[in-house]
Every structure is written in C-alpha cells, then in structure tokens.
Amino acid sequence: MKEVPIVVLDFGSQYTQLIARKLREEGVYCEIVPYSEKIEDIKKRNPKGIILGGGPASVYAEGSYHPDSEIYNLGLPILGICYGMQLINQYFGGSVIPADHQEYGKAKLSFQSDHGIFKDTTCGQIVWMSHGDKVDKLAEGFCKIGFSENSPYAAIADEDRKIYAFQFHPEVYHSVEGTKLLKNFAKYICKCESTWNMGSFAKEKIEIIKKQVGDKKVLCAVSGGVDSSVVAALLNEAIGDKLVPVFVDNGLLRYKEREQVEAMFKSKLGVDLITVDASEQFLSKLKGVTDPEKKRKIIGETFIEVFDKEAKKHDGIEFLAQGTLYTDVIESVSVKGPSKTIKSHHNVGGLPDWMTFELVEPLNEIFKDEVRKLGLELGLPKDMISRHPFPGPGLGIRIMGEVNKEDLKVLRKADVIMLEELHSTGYYEKTWQAFTVLLNVKSVGVMGDNRTYDNTACVRIVEATDGMTATFAHIPHEILENISRRIINEVDGINRVVYDISSKPPATIEWE
Ligand code: XMP
Numbered sequence: 001m002k003e004v005p006i007v008v009l010d011f012g013s014q015y016t017q018l019i020a021r022k023l024r025e026e027g028v029y030c031e032i033v034p035y036s037e038k039i040e041d042i043k044k045r046n047p048k049g050i051i052l053g054g055g056p057a058s059v060y061a062e063g064s065y066h067p068d069s070e071i072y073n074l075g076l077p078i079l080g081i082c083y084g085m086q087l088i089n090q091y092f093g094g095s096v097i098p099a100d101h102q103e104y105g106k107a108k109l110s111f112q113s114d115h116g117i118f119k120d121t122t123c124g125q126i127v128w129m130s131h132g133d134k135v136d137k138l139a140e141g142f143c144k145i146g147f148s149e150n151s152p153y154a155a156i157a158d159e160d161r162k163i164y165a166f167q168f169h170p171e172v173y174h175s176v177e178g179t180k181l182l183k184n185f186a187k188y189i190c191k192c193e194s195t196w197n198m199g200s201f202a203k204e205k206i207e208i209i210k211k212q213v214g215d216k217k218v219l220c221a222v223s224g225g226v227d228s229s230v231v232a233a234l235l236n237e238a239i240g241d242k243l244v245p246v247f248v249d250n251g252l253l254r255y256k257e258r259e260q261v262e263a264m265f266k267s268k269l270g271v272d273l274i275t276v277d278a279s280e281q282f283l284s285k286l287k288g289v290t291d292p293e294k295k296r297k298i299i300g301e302t303f304i305e306v307f308d309k310e311a312k313k314h315d316g317i318e319f320l321a322q323g324t325l326y327t328d329v330i331e332s333v334s335v336k337g338p339s340k341t342i343k344s345h346h347n348v349g350g351l352p353d354w355m356t357f358e359l360v361e362p363l364n365e366i367f368k369d370e371v372r373k374l375g376l377e378l379g380l381p382k383d384m385i386s387r388h389p390f391p392g393p394g395l396g397i398r399i400m401g402e403v404n405k406e407d408l409k410v411l412r413k414a415d416v417i418m419l420e421e422l423h424s425t426g427y428y429e430k431t432w433q434a435f436t437v438l439l440n441v442k443s444v445g446v447m448g449d450n451r452t453y454d455n456t457a458c459v460r461i462v463e464a465t466d467g468m469t470a471t472f473a474h475i476p477h478e479i480l481e482n483i484s485r486r487i488i489n490e491v492d493g494i495n496r497v498v499y500d501i502s503s504k505p506p507a508t509i510e511w512e
Contacts, residue, residue: 004045005192006030009037011055011065011083017326018171018468019051019081021367022179027194028186032365039070049077049190052084054169058133059086059096077162077189079182082131085165089156094139102132103150106174111146111155117164118146119184121177127154127168128175134167162189173469198370198377202234205362209238213319217242218360219311220321221303222273224261225390227323227363230375233269234362235321237378244314245271248306250299251279252394252408255416268381278306282396283405290401292512299393308355320357324364325371327467367466388433389467397512399438406493407455411438413491414457421483422461431473432464436487437500437511445488445495454495457487461499462509470504 006023010016010032023030050071057064080088086096109127111118135153146155157164170178186192220235222228222245235243249258265271285298311317363371375385399407415436422428437458445452464470484497
C-alpha cells in the first residue's frame with residue numbers, strides 16, 4: 001500500500017474532503033478513509049499524522065461513529081475537528097454535552113501564540129463554527145489553547161502527546177486562516193513534506209487507469225464540460241484508441257451546444273466524438289414529470305440506457321468513464337462516511353444491476369478548480385478549461401416543473417442572450433457559473449398597448465471556488481439591465497426577468 005502522510009477519518013461531514021484538498025494545496029498527500037477503517041489498514045499507509053473529521057452525529061448518541069481506539073496508541077500526532085474534537089475529549093475521559101444554542105457561523109478565535117499549531121496565524125482570526133454539542137469537562141492531560149465568545153473550548157490540546165482539537169472547521173473557506181492551521185498540523189507538528197502536485201496526480205491516475213482497464217475498451221461519456229473533457233484527455237493519454245468517446249444529445253442542451261462540442265473535440269484533442277441523438281427518448285420519459293428528484297433520476301437512468309445500447313455496438317467495452325467530481329459525490333451519497341443526501345447528482349449512485357460496466361471515475365476525489373489545474377497540466381487549451389460548469393441533467397433541471405420542447409426553446413434563447421452579455425463585458429471569466437432558469441411563474445406585463453401574461457426568466461450568476469459554497473455575483477446593474485431588456489424584447493413568451501440573490505448555503509446553485 002502506498003505511503004500516505006496524513007490519513008483523514010471520515011465521520012460524515014460535508015466538509016471532510018475540503019481537509020484533503022487544503023492539504024493537497026500545501027503539497028501534502030492525504031487520503032480520506034471511512035471512520036471504521038481497521039487499525040492494520042491505517043498502519044499500512046505509514047502515516048505521520050491522523051485527522052478526525054467532523055460529522056452530523058453526537059458522540060454520546062446510541063450507535064454514534066467511533067474510530068478504532070488503537071489510533072490513540074500509535075504515538076502519532078492527531079487533530080480532531082468538531083465531531084473529531086468531541087470524540088477525542090470523550091475518549092480521554094472528558095465530557096460532551098448539547099450546547100445551549102447550536103452555534104453556526106463566524107466566530108473570533110483567541111489564543112496564545114506559543115502553541116505551535118497557531119504558528120504564524122493571527123489571534124482574533126475568524127473561524128467557522130457549526131456544532132450542536134460542546135466540550136463540557138476537559139479530558140485529563142488536555143488544556144484549553146483557544147476560545148471564542150461562545151466556545152470556551154474552541155481549541156484544546158495535549159501537547160505532550162501532540163493531540164490537538166478544534167471545535168471550529170479550519171477547512172472551510174470562511175475560516176480565514178484555516179489552511180495555515182492545517183498546514184501547521186501537517187508540516188510543523190507531523191513533519192510532512194510538500195511532495196504532491198497535479199503532475200504527480202496525473203501520472204498516478206494514468207497508471208491506475210492503465211492497470212484497471214488492461215486491453216479492454218472504455219466508453220467515455222463526454223458532455224463538453226471541463227470534467228468529462230479532462231477525463232477524456234486522461235484516458236487518451238492512458239489508453240489511446242481504446243477510448244470510445246460518446247456524446248449524447250439528450251435534448252436538454254444549450255443553444256448550438258452539440259455542434260460546438262463536436263468541433264472543440266476535433267480541433268483541440270484530435271478526437272472524433274460519436275454523437276448519439278437521444279433527445280426524443282429523454283423528452284418522452286420526462287413528459288408529465290415535475291418532481292426534481294424524479295427528473296434527475298430519469299435523466300440519469302436514460303443516460304445509462306443510451307450508453308449501454310451504444311456500447312453493444314462496439315466490441316470489448318467493459319468500462320464506463322465519467323467526470324464525476326467530489327462535489328457530486330458528497331451531495332448525493334457518502335462514498336466513505338455517513339453524510340446526508342442533498343441532491344442526487346445524475347452521475348452518482350452506482351449503476352443499475354442489469355448493467356455490466358465497471359466505472360472509471362478518476363476525478364471523484366477532487367474539486368472543480370483542481371480539475372482545471374489538472375486539465376492545464378494535461379495540455380488542454382484555456383478556453384476548454386474555463387467553461388462554466390454545466391450539470392449532467394442540463395436544462396432539464398433549469399425548467400421548473402415539466403420539461404417540454406417549447407419551454408426548452410424559450411429557455412435556450414434567453415440563456416444565450418445572457419451569456420452573450422456576460423462574454424462581451426468580461427464577466428463570464430470573472431464568475432464561476434451563469435445560467436438562466438425558466439420559473440414557470442406567469443405574471444402580467446404590458447408591451448406596447450397590450451397586456452401580456454407570460455413566463456418569468458431568472459438569471460443566476462454565482463461566484464465560487466469549488467461549488468460547495470457560493471455567493472451571488474455582484475454584477476453591475478447596467479449589465480443586468482441589458483440582459484433583462486434584451487431577453488424581454490427578443491424572447492417571445494418571457495415578460496419578466498429576475499436576478500437570484502441567494503447564496504449557497506442555504507440555497508443551492510441549481511434550482512432543482
Ligand atoms: P448545486 O446545485 O448542488 O450545484 O449547488 C453544485 C455544482 O454542481 C453542478 N451540478 C451538477 N453537475 N451533475 C453534474 O455533473 C449533476 O447532476 C449536477 N447537479 C448540479 C452545478 O451546476 C454546480 O456547479
């Protein structure tokens with residue numbers, strides 16, 4: 001088994017992968033394993049430190065998740081985060097109780113600078129709290145090393161045994177110096193070195209794909225988005241002509257998208273896509289369906305049916321490659337730990353029993369911005385890499401309620417106008433994602449001297465770094481005004497445009 005400097009135990013927090021990602025940014029390789037990983041398997045990785053992540057449960061609840069207690073006897077530095085802190089405190093004889101008020105949001109962390117974990121960080125730094133339980137009696141051998149207004153034990157440590165624990169989440173974006181704290185743990189306390197980078201990740205993935213695939217063929221589901229393009233490029237490097245790249249026109253694509261994707265693959269990667277027109281199949285299955293989760297499931301299943309049918313036309317295909325990202329995985333199901341489902345992302349959740357493909361998902365442990373770096377590392381051109389994310393279920397989840405051809409036409413027209421305005425003002429590159437949603441809410445308007453009673457388009461433009469959190473983009477009013485005016489003037493069937501000013505959380509980026 002490969003050496004892993006930091007092993008992260010997953011107790012189900014939505015943020016666990018962010019810990020790994022922050023450490024990777026510092027060049028420290030780490031792996032996330034289920035909380036129940038056996039001590040022998042942890043030891044085989046020869047770690048220099050262990051991190052216990054957060055989780056939604058209470059350590060005192062029946063059936064709560066506990067790690068193999070032998071981890072505490074390995075003599076390795078340990079960092080507990082939130083639930084991980086409560087586990088440590090409980091294990092060493094302290095107590096954990098429900099907090100009077102659940103604490104969510106920003107807090108100011110105070111500490112004394114002589115605790116090494118805080119090296120080069122600021123007393124009073126903003127950290128992100130998200131917990132319902134708190135440490136009550138401190139475990140023996142531990143002392144308080146940091147506090148906030150509402151958390152007297154915001155950080156505790158047994159520095160002799162090099163065990164540290166934070167009540168807050170250093171891994172989330174809102175913990176302003178959180179990356180430094182994780183870096184201090186890995187490099188200063190555990191003495192890990194910075195040896196990991198995207199180049200080594202690419203090489204490793206190519207080797208893994210070669211081994212996994214052998215002399216068989218891989219059907220690669222290509223959408224034209226960054227993720228599947230990077231997967232295709234990785235496969236191209238790894239297995240060359242054993243790659244069968246299939247693009248499905250599901251009828252839920254944007255304006256002229258099919259033609260653009262075909263041309264992009266030909267010119268930039270030298271790859272001829274096999275395009276399957278399955279639009280009628282998708283649209284007929286979606287007829288009459290209004291529930292967002294049902295729509296997602298139908299679209300996901302139909303993709304698989306189409307791929308299966310296509311695969312039967314070629315000899316030797318045993319694998320299906322997809323550009324599933326960690327964000328898709330964590331919000332659908334927990335791969336390694338016990339976290340909660342937010343949405344069923346279409347390319348996650350396993351394959352139906354009748355299907356015999358094995359999955360190749362080389363990106364399922366990394367985030368979008370890391371995928372972009374990987375794409376550049378593989379030599380993909382910038383315009384391919386900087387395309388905004390587009391979800392697998394496409395416009396199907398951007399039309400509220402039932403999806404039909406007329407609404408798709410209307411939405412495409414509105415969406416391309418919005419995108420033209422963003423491109424021409426330079427805001428496309430400045431934002432994470434921009435799209436239009438057809439709300440299927442009718443309202444009264446007046447055009448010329450006539451009353452209208454038409455649909456509403458909602459423009460959603462967000463800023464984000466990984467899609468896990470997002471804020472609505474502060475687009476200048478003149479640009480929004482132009483978008484609105486052009487959509488209402490140029491698109492029949494829309495008489496009102498609204499701008500979505502919600503952030504994630506509590507909203508999500510897509511509407512369904
Ligand atoms: P949400 O709506 O969950 O979206 O905040 C987070 C990011 O994921 C994209 N997204 C998807 N991508 N398949 C995908 O490949 C999906 O089913 C899917 N659903 C959402 C979304 O566009 C945003 O960038």
